[in-house]
Amino acid sequence: MVGIALAIGAPAAHGATFDVPYPPVPAGVSLKVTSTDEVRMRFGPKAVKTWRAVAGKRAQMACVTLAPVHDDVTTLSYSAIDGRVPKTGRVVNFGFEARADLCTIATRGHPSFDGCLRLLANDTWCVRVVAPLTDAGRAYLDAFARTAELSAAYTALEAMADFKRDLDATVVALPNADAAPPSGQIGIFAQGPTTVIATALADGRRRFVRLDANVYSTNDIRLPGNLEKLTFVSIRGRF
Numbered sequence: 001m002v003g004i005a006l007a008i009g010a011p012a013a014h015g016a017t018f019d020v021p022y023p024p025v026p027a028g029v030s031l032k033v034t035s036t037d038e039v040r041m042r043f044g045p046k047a048v049k050t051w052r053a054v055a056g057k058r059a060q061m062a063c064v065t066l067a068p069v070h071d072d073v074t075t076l077s078y079s080a081i082d083g084r085v086p087k088t089g090r091v092v093n094f095g096f097e098a099r100a101d102l103c104t105i106a107t108r109g110h111p112s113f114d115g116c117l118r119l120l121a122n123d124t125w126c127v128r129v130v131a132p133l134t135d136a137g138r139a140y141l142d143a144f145a146r147t148a149e150l151s152a153a154y155t156a157l158e159a160m161a162d163f164k165r166d167l168d169a170t171v172v173a174l175p176n177a178d179a180a181p182p183s184g185q186i187g188i189f190a191q192g193p194t195t196v197i198a199t200a201l202a203d204g205r206r207r208f209v210r211l212d213a214n215v216y217s218t219n220d221i222r223l224p225g226n227l228e229k230l231t232f233v234s235i236r237g238r239f
Contacts, residue, residue, distance in 0.1 A: 025131065026129065027046045028044035029047045029129060031133045033099070037099065038095070039103055042091050044090075048090075050128075054105055054128055056085060056086070056087040058083070058084050059082070059105050059106060059107050060081070060105075060107075060125045061103070062079065063078060063133075064103070064104070065077050065100050066102075066136050066140055079100075083095070102130060102132045102133060102137035102141065104130045105127075105128055106126055108125065116128075117231065142202045143207075146201055147220055147222050150186075150197060150208075150218070153188075154209050157197065170186065171185070171188060175189075176189060177189050177191075180206040181199065183200045183201070194210070194211070194213075196211075197209045197210075207219060208220075209223065
């Protein structure tokens with residue numbers, strides 16, 4: 001079973017104040033389950049730069065299995081080991097058996113300072129590489145990217161930022177409060193006391209944050225109150 005790393009990437013940075021914290025899913029990274037049910041991550045020619053960022057470093061390798069409950073509520077189990085990424089070979093053997101939906105490599109960091117994504121809340125490991133192994137993993141990464149977009153946009157809104165200038169994402173105007181933008185873009189609707197920020201999942205479902213005279217509502221149960229609390233993996237919709 002082979003899963004190719006999903007290419008969800010942020011637009012080129014241009015000094016934006018509010019960068020959308022997309023999960024690091026670079027091209028050229030793939031996962032394979034071996035004949036002994038071990039997970040192996042391979043860094044191809046297109047992922048040389050990513051490999052250099054983790055090669056030889058102390059890291060946490062984790063694989064996550066998702067179990068949808070209903071709607072957007074998902075429970076998970078994960079296996080993780082601490083070790084050191086090989087300096088050569090561009091292959092990482094995770095060292096345990098796992099029928100997972102996605103796997104990550106994380107290194108030590110300071111999420112509050114360098115803006116990296118935690119694997120779990122209160123974690124000091126920063127996710128540097130992630131790749132899906134199944135369709136469920138790909139869908140999870142897509143949903144995470146949309147949550148990250150909404151979180152960044154809402155943070156910018158709270159700071160009264162100029163969205164198109166300060167948000168590192170493509171922003172489009174929505175014709176009405178219930179409209180959805182094209183996938184990969186952030187839609188904004190503002191009229192009177194109503195402001196709506198919306199994104200769309202790959203399957204067409206809409207995610208939004210809405211303010212009606214400062215009354216907040218959203219249909220994204222994983223959405224944290226601010227970017228600093230955004231973590232890569234949520235448990236039962238909580239960060």
